[in-house]
Amino acid sequence: MTWRRHLVLSFMPSYTFPAKFEFLDEIRDFVAEVAREGGFTEKTIYSLQLATDEAASNIIEHAYAGIPDATLSVACEVRGDEIVITLQDTGRPFDPENVREPNLKADLSNRQIGGLGIYLMRKLMDSVQYEANANAGNTLTMTKRRV
C-alpha cells in the first residue's frame, strides 16, 4: 500500500531544507507554527521542537556525513488529537532502534555522550517510527497527542 502512504504525505504541509545545522532554527519554527495553530501547549511545542531538532541533527550528522548539498524534507500536520511529524532523507539508513539507550544512572565519568538525542526523541514523543526504503529513502515518523 505504498501509493497510499505517498498520497497522504503529499497533502501534508512539507518543506525541504538544506541538510545543514544552520537551518535547524527554521525547522523548529515550522513545527512550532503548525503545532501552535493546532492548539498545542507551549510546553508540548518545546518538546516537539526538541524532538524534531534531534531527529534532523542526526540526519545531518550521520545519514549525510560527508555528503555535500544534501536536503531533508520535514512534513508536519495535526490529525485529530495528534500531531504527525515526518522527516525524509536520502542519506545512509540510520535506524534509531540500533542505538543503545544511554545509561542515565551512570556517574559522571561513565556517562555516555552519544545516543542522547535519540533517547530524548523517544521520551518526548508518543511514537517514533523509522522506515528505510531503497527508492524513497529514509522516513522517520513521530507522533504526539495533544494533552
Add this chain to the structure above:
Amino acid sequence: MEISTQEFKHCDLLKVTGRVDSATAPEFSKTLEDINNNGRFKIAIDMSELEYMSSAGFRALLATQRNCKRYNRGELVLAAVPERIREALELAGFTELFRTFENPLEAVGSF
C-alpha cells in the same frame, strides 16, 4: 546564541543567551574549553536568558563538567535554568550531575 564571560576571583561566570543547538554548540563548547585551557575550572553558567538547548548543548555541559571535576580542581554549576530546559535536562538524567542555583549571584557565591 550569544555568550559573555566575566572573570571573578574564585570563578568564571558565563552567560549564554538565545538558542544552543547543533549549529551553535561548537562555539558554546569552545568558550568553555578556552576557560579550562586558561587553567580555570570553576565555572557558573547563567541560563536566565537561554531560550533553547538541544542535546548538542548538553554534551558540551557534560564534557566540561568532566574536565572541571578532574583532580577535584573545580566544578561547573548552573544558574537560573528556565523551566523547559530544566525539564529536558531532567529527562536526560543530567540534573544530578550539576548543582543548580536560583540566580547567578548564588552560583558565584557557592565557590
